[in-house]
Amino acid sequence: MLRESLNDLSAFVAVARAGSFTKAATQLGVSQPALSQTVRALEARLGIRLLARTTRSVSATEAGERLLKAVGPRFDEIEAGLVDLAEIRGRPAGTIRITADEHAARTVLWPALRRVLPGNPDIKVETIVDYGLTDIVAEGIDAGIRLGGTVAKDMAAVRIAPDMRMAAVAAPSYLAGRPGPQRPEDLTDHSCINLRLPTLGGLYAWEFEKGGRDVRVWVEGQLVFNTVTLILEAALDGFGIAYLPQDQVQAGLDDGRLTRVLDDWCPPFSGYHLYYPTVCRPSPAFVVLVEALRYRG
Incomplete structure (x- = not known):
């Protein structure tokens, strides 16, 4: 009975913290229907509703909040204790959750993980690809990756990439x-391929600079994507002008499939930084990841 209760309580804590059965099921590696059934069984056994469910969200009831405050920290202590045991053994261990946009995850984060994970089998990393300005504290995420100028001042930040440039490009067939x-x-007189950001559901305003003058342009065109990979494909196919990180379009520029425009309006700017709360004591596993990502150029 005790083991069953612990498993059910752990499932409840995951759902209450995630605010979603789907997110919690992904974190726990179980199916959403199975997780829902587990929590319902716990509620039936306790004789009280712990979660308020709607079609769009899940939140803890008053009883659920009291239970979460009572048992949540205990599970955190258990997990920390297990990590400490692994560290006594001499191997950094634990799960690290990181949020990054698609470009940063592919060009900076994954190359570092590819190098460091084989030698650290007890470290697990969950990468959440997200273009929004995620509140990592509220979402229970350990760290995020953003451009240097967008990191909040109350966060610790480590530079993990060199300066970047953007590039406005189009296929010769379009031009x-x-x-x-x-x-x-x-x-504004051209068909441009837009990126939609989740923050306020808005379209990304293209930002340029020259001679100390900053210009932001809201462009229009036939196509809007929420992934830069498809923006690049559309540009290569001649559907308009795209505005992307230079390294992502460099191959197309080198072989002539893309032509650059407004080159003198795209100066370098601060590259990617890893950020995390200053109040948290980094675990040995997190330190390993930070050192693997740290830019030493």
Whole structure:
């Protein structure tokens, strides 16, 4: 009975903290229906509703909040104790959750993980690809990756990549027979391939700079994506001008499949940083990851 109760309580804590059966099921590695059944069985056994469910969200009831405050820290202590045992054994251990956009995850985070994980089998990493400005504390995420200028001042930050440049590019087939833009404002006369950000559901405003003058342009076109991979594909296929990190389009520029425009309006800017709460004591596993990511150029 005790083992069953512990398993059910652990499931409840995961759902209450995630605010979602789907998210919690992913974290626990179980199916969403099985997790829902486990929590319902716990509620039936205790004779009280612990979670308020709607079609869009899950939140703890008053009883659920009291139970979460009572048992949640205990599970954290148990997990920390297990990690400590692994560290006594001389091997960093534990699960690290990191949020990053698709470009940072592919070009910076994954190369570091590819190097460090084989030699550290007790370290587990969950990567959440997200273009939003995620509140890592509220979401229970250990760290995030953002451009240097967007890291909150109350966070610790470690530089993990060199300065970056953006590039406005288009296929020669798109530019054939029409004048290319000479100033950012000229983009309003072109078909541009947009990126939709989850923050407020808005479209990304293209940002340019030249001679100390900053310009932001809201562009229009036939296509909007929420992933940069498809934006690049659409640009290569001649559907308009795209605005992407230079390293992502460099191969197309080198082989002539893409042509750069507004080059002098795209100066370098601060590259990616890993950020995390200053109030948290980094675990040995987290320190291993930070050192693998740290930029030493």
